[in-house]
Amino acid sequence: MTEHALPDWRHAFPWPSxxxxxxxxxxxxxxxxxATQTGAARLAARAGLRIGAGVVRILCPPDAAQVIAPAIEAIMLTPFTGSETLFEAAEGMDAVVVGPAAGVNDATVLNIHTLAETGAALVVDADGLTVFEHRxxxxxxxxxxxxxxxPHEGEFRRLFPGLLDLGRVEAAATAAARAKAVVVLKGPATIIAAPDGRIAVNDNGSPWLATAGTGDVLAGMIxxxxxxxxxxxxxxxxxVWMHSAAxxxxxxxxxxxxxPERLPGVLAALYAQAAT
Structure with a gap:
């Protein structure tokens, strides 16, 4: 990963004691x-569990519970019926991934607004971005x-029309400042920009990631x-780096x-480096 005078993220990796x-x-x-769109959430949840989160829970509409339950093991499951029950289910969580196959509809908008009140850090992806086009x-x-x-470039254009004309690095930096959040502009050289001006350009991109669902895995890893x-x-x-390495x-x-099944190997190599 190409850095701009930034500390190596490996030194801050959260190894358990x-x-x-x-x-x-x-x-x-x-x-x-x-119910017909649960795969993306399951991919994100498994990635979060594999990368080390201690407890991972899928929150779903009631009609999806019977589809998800037989397909998970260590991952927990809680149905919710509206903003009040979603808030209760998400309260106490440290991070929530929202957007993968969530639906481009008002329910997704309401869910994001509700989750923002819980204090959890949000990772907003896919439909969670597209639904805010023009707003x-x-x-x-x-x-x-x-x-x-x-966002990938299409989603980025929906949220930040015209910014890509500045070039990918400047566009991501400007977007992060505007959104007051971290922006991960995905692509062959993914740009990671923080609202405080930090920028990283990932240099180990892989063409094998050009397949459906890999973005959901990345969101879960983050x-x-x-x-x-x-x-x-x-x-x-x-x-981003570990996703490409896997x-x-x-x-x-x-x-x-x-x-997610390749992550233990990537983690083991990083852990061995950290121990030396």
Whole structure:
């Protein structure tokens, strides 16, 4: 990863100590879409669990619960019926991923506004970004510096029309300042920008990530690191690098489901480096 006079994120990686328990490793939530759109949330949740979050819970509409329940094991599940029950279910969480296959509708807008009141750091992806096209200010009003937006270029244009004309690095930096949140502008050289002016350009991008669902995995990885109290900017740049490293390690034939299962190998290599 190309840095601009930044400390190496490896020095801030949240390795557990001998007395660490699951709640100290952080609590992460993922909002699922309806019954026919649950795969993205399951990918994000598994990635968050694999990267070290101690407790991961999928929050879903009631119709999705029977679909999700048989497909998860260590991941927990809580249905919610509206903003009040969503707030109760998410209260006490350290990070929540919202947007993957959530639906481009008013319910997603309401869910994001509700989650912003819980105190959890938000990782907003996919539908959670697209739904604010032409009303981006409504999203920016509820964000803070610990929150992360993870747009690809199409989603970026919907929230920040015209900014890409400045070039990707300047566009991401301007967007982070405008949103007052971390922005991860995805692409072959992903740009990570913080609202305080920090910028990182990832240099280990992998073409094998060009397949459906890999962005959902990345969102879950970022959320899982933030849940472990890693600084959101550091969490984003660490997750982007590890996401690409996992893809490179697998190579041809990669699908999104493979990525969480490659993370233990990437983590083991990083842990060995940290121990030397």
């Amino acid at each position: 001998a007395d660490t328990h699951k709640h100290r490793r952080g609590r992460m939530g993922v909002i699922s879409g309806k 981006a200010a409504d999203l920016f009003r509820v964000l803070d510096r610990d929150d992360v937006l993870t 959320g899982g690191l933030i849940a472990q109290r890693m600084d959101s900017f550091d969490a984003a740049r660490a997750a 893809a490179q390690g697998f190579g041809p034939g990669l699908i999104a489901e493979d990525l």
